[in-house]
Amino acid sequence: MGTLSYTTAVSLDGYIADANGDFQWAAPSAEIFRVHVDRMNAVSAEILGRRTYELMRYWESEPDDESWTADEREFAQRWSALDRIVASSTMASDDVGSPSVRLVPVLTLSAIEDVVRAAPGEVEIFGPTTASAAIRAGLVTDIRFFVVPVVIGGGLRALPDDARLNLRLQETRPFANGTVYLHYRTEATGRP
Template sequence: MAKLLYSASMSLDGFIAGPGGDMSWLAEHVGPNPAVDELVPRIGALLVGRRTFGGDDPYKGRPEEGQAFGGAWSGPQFVLTHHAPEIQVPDVTFVGDLDTAVAAAKAAAGERYVNVLGADIARQCLEAGILDEIFVSFAPVLLGDGVRLFDHPGGSTVQLERLSLTSAPDATNIWLRVLGR
């Protein structure tokens, strides 16, 4: 059965996007990363938050714009939203509730990962107790403000287990298993 994996690139001070969801900061840090290259073929479906789906793209203005993992991955995407667009998007299903979105994404992923993209949807999955793993690629930059990897003031402590720690030319990666609260 598919596992839910939240993956993100993050600044050293804990932000996955700059103010207003700005992703331009990431463009200069996207480069060779063997851990990401190994992860991508293990992804069977994406579970994406609406803001992430319609938000800024680190590949803006480049041929890879609008493509998951810069075009290295393609497949079914499930976008959690209460306001689906009227125009259909190929390989994208808009879903109105978390349980339905997760079930559909897991069915589509088969034995591979459902990759969660977006801080708010990752937080919802964590709170629901359904997030299995977290992969973070730390970029050598301090953003100072923006969207945090996880933001839940007053939230409870979540225990994690390190599965791996690797480095790439412009990143340090940590892969964690969610043990629970």
């Protein structure tokens, strides 16, 4: 049985994208990107929404100009090997580019629990909109934030406004560019 985690870059004021949807301020340095590559060792499946899946399709085929670094190639190989569950009511099965991608029209909490139960390792739920119901329900056991030293003043929040979580710090790590990695484990909140 696996565990469910949520990992994202986040501004100091708690957003993953600004009011215009821009998240370029969160682009990882080479040092941070290497952490993401290493982190993929524990991940066996990804749950994502349509927009995040479309963004991450970039990693499904290497550019012809060989412009990727060794770390980017390694990340792409690890990403492509993962089971990916894409939640979208607007995509058709023809829209997914890999046999390791499963399309589900509605992502229920029981479907998330089934994926986690069947996983041999960590299941990462990717994107705050896709993750919000699982966070609220207490299904997410690990939250990993790469806190970027920028305040953007509004946009897409990293956590749902009505989430109530008790967290226990597991790890911190500062990076040369001022970003700080925070890994928290959730504790029971007393909710049924």
